[in-house]
Amino acid sequence: MADVLPAGPALPARVVRSLDEHAAAVLALGRPLPAVTVPSAQARGRALAADVRSTLDLPPWDSSAMDGYAVRSAELHVGGALEVADDVAAGDTRDVRLPTGAVARVMTGAPVPDGADAVLPVELTDGGTRRVHVQGVVAPGAHVRRRGEDVRAGDVVLHAGDVLGAGAVGLLAATGHAHVAVHARPRVAVLSTGSELVPPGQPLAHGQIHESNGPQLAAAAEAAGADVVAVRVVRDDVPAVRAALAALVGEADLVVTTGGVSVGAYDVVRDALLADGAGELVHVRMQPGKPQAVGALADGTPVLALPGNPVSSFVSFEVFVRPLLRRLLGARHVHRRRLTADLAADLRSTAGRRRLLRARLDWGSGRPVAVLVGGPGSHLLGALAGADALVDVPEDVAHLAAGDPVTVIDLREHDA
Numbered sequence: 001m002a003d004v005l006p007a008g009p010a011l012p013a014r015v016v017r018s019l020d021e022h023a024a025a026v027l028a029l030g031r032p033l034p035a036v037t038v039p040s041a042q043a044r045g046r047a048l049a050a051d052v053r054s055t056l057d058l059p060p061w062d063s064s065a066m067d068g069y070a071v072r073s074a075e076l077h078v079g080g081a082l083e084v085a086d087d088v089a090a091g092d093t094r095d096v097r098l099p100t101g102a103v104a105r106v107m108t109g110a111p112v113p114d115g116a117d118a119v120l121p122v123e124l125t126d127g128g129t130r131r132v133h134v135q136g137v138v139a140p141g142a143h144v145r146r147r148g149e150d151v152r153a154g155d156v157v158l159h160a161g162d163v164l165g166a167g168a169v170g171l172l173a174a175t176g177h178a179h180v181a182v183h184a185r186p187r188v189a190v191l192s193t194g195s196e197l198v199p200p201g202q203p204l205a206h207g208q209i210h211e212s213n214g215p216q217l218a219a220a221a222e223a224a225g226a227d228v229v230a231v232r233v234v235r236d237d238v239p240a241v242r243a244a245l246a247a248l249v250g251e252a253d254l255v256v257t258t259g260g261v262s263v264g265a266y267d268v269v270r271d272a273l274l275a276d277g278a279g280e281l282v283h284v285r286m287q288p289g290k291p292q293a294v295g296a297l298a299d300g301t302p303v304l305a306l307p308g309n310p311v312s313s314f315v316s317f318e319v320f321v322r323p324l325l326r327r328l329l330g331a332r333h334v335h336r337r338r339l340t341a342d343l344a345a346d347l348r349s350t351a352g353r354r355r356l357l358r359a360r361l362d363w364g365s366g367r368p369v370a371v372l373v374g375g376p377g378s379h380l381l382g383a384l385a386g387a388d389a390l391v392d393v394p395e396d397v398a399h400l401a402a403g404d405p406v407t408v409i410d411l412r413e414h415d416a
């Protein structure tokens with residue numbers, strides 16, 4: 001499969017890989033980080049390190065689903081009246097027993113007294129507080145939430161590898177877990193290289209541009225669950241890049257760089273990683289994202305070197321960095337969801353390289369239609385913010401027609 005491009009006179013050799021081959025090689029660099037215990041209320045976005053079992057039945061006792069009266073359903077007759085023997089609000093901790101021939105007023109979420117088998121909603125009565133006039137009847141079991149009907153004590157309610165969304169945080173609290181074991185968040189350092197880069201907010205001289213890959217990658221890493229510990233910029237100078245990488249030893253679980261991995265005279269990340277001995281240059285048969293490199297810090301921390309073009313670094317993050325981050329995070333599902341969409345317009349590609357094209361999904365007709373945005377150039381940032389999907393054009397496809405089904409990578413954030 002993978003072969004090696006012949007090195008030109010001055011260029012180091014590159015491994016040639018398909019996108020999937022390189023993605024698999026990158027994913028193999030990481031394993032889930034060790035477990036840590038965190039307050040459940042702060043666990044959103046974290047991946048569980050172990051299965052979680054409920055400590056109790058849910059509901060923990062029979063409870064009322066309606067405001068009304070706890071009754072013996074057999075005692076109800078339209079037009080009849082019954083004594084209201086008790087009044088049970090939510091939070092009432094007494095053990096109440098319903099006398100024969102009487103009802104107890106109950107509120108939603110209140111315990112249903114022993115002896116009652118149903119709740120008569122207040123709307124089916126005159127709302128009386130001493131005696132209540134019955135205007136309708138209910139069947140046994142009506143409006144009673146049975147103990148344990150939702151969750152049983154000891155049930156596994158969440159699984160190792162689940163990434164916790166808001167619903168899971170609620171479930172942890174409801175099942176009695178103040179703390180939970182999750183994997184540590186991956187610490188990510190981002191290093192942008194380029195002597196042309198100037199921070200946003202500072203004036204640009206001719207030949208300079210604002211540094212945008214750093215903030216972009218940091219935001220993408222945070223959205224993937226990482227803890228971004230550094231976003232730094234280095235000029236195109238091999239010793240400076242090596243020093244910047246060395247300074248990250250012990251600080252990060254993953255280093256992501258951009259720029260300087262191609263074939264230019266000042267492609268310094270390439271040279272710095274090779275100089276450190278652990279570097280591998282890769283030519284991925286894809287566009288954008290062709291030039292890639294992988295290396296390691298002195299302590300073995302992986303370094304993923306992405307191309308500098310903003311769209312290339314964005315797409316490379318999606319298909320190479322993000323799955324590895326999700327693996328470090330401990331997530332069971334490391335890949336984005338894929339959907340089938342209809343292509344909005346004809347598309348030409350180049351057989352021999354996989355294309356990942358930015359698109360916006362139009363759901364107006366009920367099924368997704370992929371509208372390409374931003375054009376093919378890897379420098380075209382203008383429309384990037386409007387893309388919520390990447391159309392995946394296989395290596396061997398040169399033409400697709402409007403209406404053709406295509407696989408798209410769904411970039412929208414989902415829990416789990």
Ligand SMILES: Nc1nc2c(c(=O)[nH]1)N[C@H]1C(S)=C(S)[C@@H](COP(=O)(O)OP(=O)(O)OC[C@H]3O[C@@H](n4cnc5c(N)ncnc54)[C@H](O)[C@@H]3O)O[C@H]1N2
Binds near residue numbers: 192289291
């Ligand atoms: N002769 C060849 N030239 C290029 C080839 C090739 O095969 N032969 N490949 C092209 C492809 S494809 C890509 S992708 C780029 C990747 O190059 P590098 O990774 O070495 O990136 P740079 O040259 O440093 O920068 C490329 C481009 O992106 C801008 N950039 C870089 N960093 C940032 C940043 N942090 N924020 C915003 N913009 C950034 C930079 O100014 C350049 O315009 O190489 C092609 N060339």
Ligand code: MOO
Binds near residue numbers: 378
């Ligand atoms: O492969 Mo480069 O990433 O297009 O611009």
